[in-house]
Amino acid sequence: MIDPYEFRRVLGHFPSGVTVVTTLRPGAEPCGLTVNAFSSVSLEPPLVMVCVEREAVSHDCIIEYGRFAVNMLTDEEGERLARHFAQxxxxxxxxxxxxxPSRAGVPILDRALAWVDCTVVKAVEGGDHTIFIAEVTDGDAHEGHPLVYYRGRYGRFDP
Ligand SMILES: Cc1cc2nc3c(=O)[nH]c(=O)nc-3n(C[C@H](O)[C@H](O)[C@H](O)COP(=O)(O)O)c2cc1C
Incomplete structure (x- = not known):
């Protein structure tokens, strides 16, 4: 079996965008974490997925609230937000x-490049993470450039 260090090193060669997944705690205070394990899944119905570590505080918030938003970050303020929400x-x-708040009441970051608001339809165990598959109910996108994460570093998309 591949060792965890090698796994991270090899997988780090796949560039991704960076998001902050936001939700609400049981007391309705906002809660969130930095996530790059985000992908679209299906067009009809419109589904996305995020993988969240079971140990993360936000994990249980998503389970209990049943909704979350995915905030895609820009290359301007994104790195600061990514580092902040990874604490x-x-x-x-x-x-x-x-x-x-979104129409459904989920926190949307003002500086997000784009966002989707969604309802969890399935939570699948994936090792030490949970794969949340969710139906998108709302979303928007703005002008700007994405933050990119590659081999443990933040950068810009330069076509
Ligand atoms: C670039 C980057 C990407 C990350 N991607 C994920 C991810 O996809 N899933 C995850 O569970 N944690 C991810 N993390 C780690 C969490 O953001 C971190 O564990 C956070 O402290 C959890 O916050 P919480 O316990 O307040 O929910 C990532 C961190 C960084 C810096």
């Missing part, structure tokens, strides 16, 4: 972060 949940991660 363990101590205090209020949304303190000093501009956001407003």
């Amino acid at each position: 363990p949940q101590v205090g209020d991660k949304f303190d000093g972060v501009a956001w407003s």
Whole structure:
């Protein structure tokens, strides 16, 4: 079996965008984490998936609330947001972060390049992560450039 260090090194060669997945805690305070394991799944119905570590605080928030939003980050403020939301949940991660609720009440980051709001339709065990498959109910996109993550570093998309 491949060892975890080698697994990360090899998989790091696949570039991805970077997102912040946001949801609500049982007390309705916002909760969220940085995620690059995000993908579209289906067009009809419109499905996406995110993989969230079972140990993450946000994991149980998604299970309990049953909804989340995926905020795709820009190359301008995105790196700061990605680093911030990758920290363990101590205090209020949304303190000093501009956001407003979606129509369904899920936090949407004001500086997101694009976002989708979705309802969980299936939670599948995937090793130490849970794969959340969710139906997209709302979304929007703005002008700008995406933040890219490649071999552990943040960068820009330069076609
Ligand atoms: C670039 C980047 C991508 C990440 N992608 C994921 C991911 O796809 N799934 C995940 O569970 N954690 C991912 N993480 C780690 C979480 O953001 C991190 O564990 C976070 O502290 C969890 O926050 P929480 O415990 O407050 O929910 C990523 C971190 C970084 C920096």
